[in-house]
Amino acid sequence: MFGNRIYRPHESKSDTRVYIFSQPQRLFICALLFLALAMSLSACDSGDVTPNSSTPTPPTTVQATQMTKPTIGIPPTQPSPMQTESVSSSNQQPTSTVAKGLDINQAWGANLPIALIPALVDATHQFLLMTITPDARYLVGSVVTRKQDELGGTEPGKVVLMDVQTHKITELRMFPHNDTQMVAAAADDEWVVWAESAQEPNFFANWVIYSYNRKSQLIKQIAEAPRDKNGVALAGGPLILPKVDHGIAVWSQIPPEGADKIHSLVMSTNLATGETSTITDLGLQPTISWPYVAWEGPTNTITQSTAERPDTNIYVLDLQTGVTQPVKSTRNPSGFSLYKDSVVWITAQGDQINLTDVNDSKSQVIAQVHTTEADVAEGDTLQFPTINDRLITWISYRRIAVWDRARQQIVNVTPVDNQQRNSFVNGNGYVWQSGASPEDVTNNGGDLGAAGVIYNIVDTSQLSVH
Secondary structure, rough: OOOOOOOOOOOOOOHHHOOOOOOOOOOOOOOOOOOOOOOHHHHHHOOOOOOEOOOOOOOOEEEEOOOOOOOOOOOOOOOOOEEOOOOOOOOOOOOOOOOEEEEHHHHHHHOOOOOEEEEEEEOOOOEEEEEOOOOOOOOOOOEEEEOOOOEEEEOOOOEEEEEEOOOOOOEEEEOOOEEEEEEEEEEOOEEEEEEEEOOOOOOOOOOEEEEEEEEOOOEEEEEEEEEEOOOOEEEOOOOOOOOOEEEEEEEOOOOOOOOOOOOEEEEEOOOOOOOEEEOOEEEEEEEOOEEEEEEEEEOOOOOOOOOOHHHHHHHEEEOOEEEEEEEEOOOOOOEEEOOOOEEEEEEEOOOOEEEEEEOOEEEEEEEEEOOHHHHHOOOOOOEEEEEEOOOOEOOOOOOOEEOOOOOOEEEEOOOOOHHHHEEEEEEEEEEEEEOOOHHHHHHHHOOHHHHHEEEEEEEHHHOOOO
């Protein structure tokens, strides 16, 4: 998710206030939002946790344009009813394994095959990347005009897939308005999901989530912002960052009646059947990696008076057993990501990345900052972790670096340049950004610095170990 700005932790984002949490949500404010980023609240400690099934709005279905036939993934599986299980607190401290990093050529060889895609599509349009499909074959994002006015683009953008090898663009959907943006996107082996909205007047309040099936090439609307009796989208609550795996999409949103300082729903939809459920009404920014769904949630029952600053943990629901448990060592994370039975999370101060098993049995420190005078002088901080079988990625203000899980060592993808660039994995796909810096973006006004941006793509299953 590549944006024209990344928030530092001390910056105020009052327009995106999440009523449950006071700690910053690291997010991009234009349509180039990660996801993220990899960027959770369970009723484990606060009562009944059985999902409340609801009937979704009948989906709107359209046919996408031309598409190369993709590899089809595992059929989706419907989540089982959720139960709770009491788990004793983990006393284990993370084991530090931080080591001096290798550069990219030392780690993976000078002949590493890297696909390069420029952000410029033509003289007047640019591609804004959100994610990559797990097979590393397609980039997911939007093509938008570079001509900007006070309301945004001078023409509607388009949701697209871009072939990594041929650069062929497949249009999935045209945005309904000039100011509509892609807020976030995710992909598994068969499905692509994304959220779109306008930033103004209520900071992405009028959101809609769509799904695209790479096999049938059909697009469906799967969710939209709750509205008041006059049909106006309710403002407030978390940014909509859908995630998907095994045909199950998850996201967090305010309840239908609106924000109330406490409740933020974690929602789940089976994309094959359209069946939608509420996993918990105390959750934030869920993510999914089969068979687990994880989210951030309060360690104890919260009230109106304590809602602004609750202590939190990451909670994990096993979709096969229906059991939810807290990962109690993950205290007050500022960001996290889930892959299989591993959780990578960043401490509240943004200065340390930990890798923890979902059962709390093992934890290690893989990266940290503020260990040198240069780090302190630059005010470095770690944000937006992502994880796959081979790599753990994050974003910092110093350089692009990753944790190589096979080597158990940091790999410095770029030299220190004091520029905050984007870096993430999804499945076998690893993408990082080179070229224009966030400062270039700011200085270039509506241009977004596209002329200098290159997306670098590597299939991590091809990375050497020795």
